[in-house]
Amino acid sequence: MHHRTSEQNRIHKILQDANIKLTSVLSDIFGVSGRRILEAILNGEKIETDGLRKMVDWRTKASITDIANAINGRIRRHHRDMLRYHWDHMGYLEKAIEELEKQIDQLLSPYHKEVELLDSIPGVNKAAAATFIAEMGVDMSVFKSAKHLASWAGVSPGNYESAGKKKTSKTTQGNKALKTMAVECVLATSRQNNRIASHRKRITKRQGKMKGRIASAHLLLTIAYNILKTGEPYHELGSNYLEEKQKNNKELKMIEYLKKKGYTIAPSKQQTA
Secondary structure (H helix, E strand, O other), rough: OOHHHHHHHHHHHHHHHHHOOOHHHOOOOOOHHHHHHHHHHHOOOOOHHHHHHHHOOOOOOOHHHHHHHHHHOOOOOHHHHHHHHHHHHHHHHHHHHHHHHHHHOOOOHHHHHHHHHOOOOOOOOOHHHHHHHHHHHHHHHHHHHHHHHHHHHHOOOOEEEOEEEOOOOOOOOHHHHHHHHHHHHHHHOOOOOOHHHHHHHHHHHHHOOOHHHHHHHHHHHHHHHHHHHOOOOOOOOOOOHHHHHHHHHHHHHHHHHHHOOOOOOOOOOOHOO
């Protein structure tokens, strides 16, 4: 997929060199309309208004006149030859991706239940679920705990302590594919209102973007571990879950402290009501 993107960027660069400004009128020059126009350019066809109207999809917002002006460049034989090389290679890569996706679907068929469970986590789609299953499996008994899985994936903070003081350290080395996908899933929740998105924003405010992403990737993998271990789908606890938990823990600690001092704690009338 990275190679396909590289080929698309090369095609875009050649079009710019030929003064063909398709990107100014089409949001995706490799969409339905863009591909039809590019194929006509590659074949050396003379694109007129009637022909252009047939090529452009009805959902395209730009007018036919604007598109015609955008493709009125100075394309030469050299440009067409170079475009053809990149276009053919891009087609080959797209076919390879399609075949690989079919193989992935076949291999995932025995894990339909696990895919659905992981897909219930915010930010996780089918592709991410496939990566999780491929990298860490579905049997969580191979990991001692969720922390062990996070450390194996490389999303646990390092433990650098000197003279009794903890110092800044890098994350542990781990499974790059799993780590990258976990971070991508975290970023996919940026505009959502859930526990994972709230966790990342909270950490980011204190420690920066990178640490926020890694910390939330740790949380996401912990959730994935527990879901696969218990077989229960994701249950949203709310964006303020952590704040409420900390508040309750603080109250419990205060109650325990007062009890040690000999005080008797009884619920108020408001609480009993």
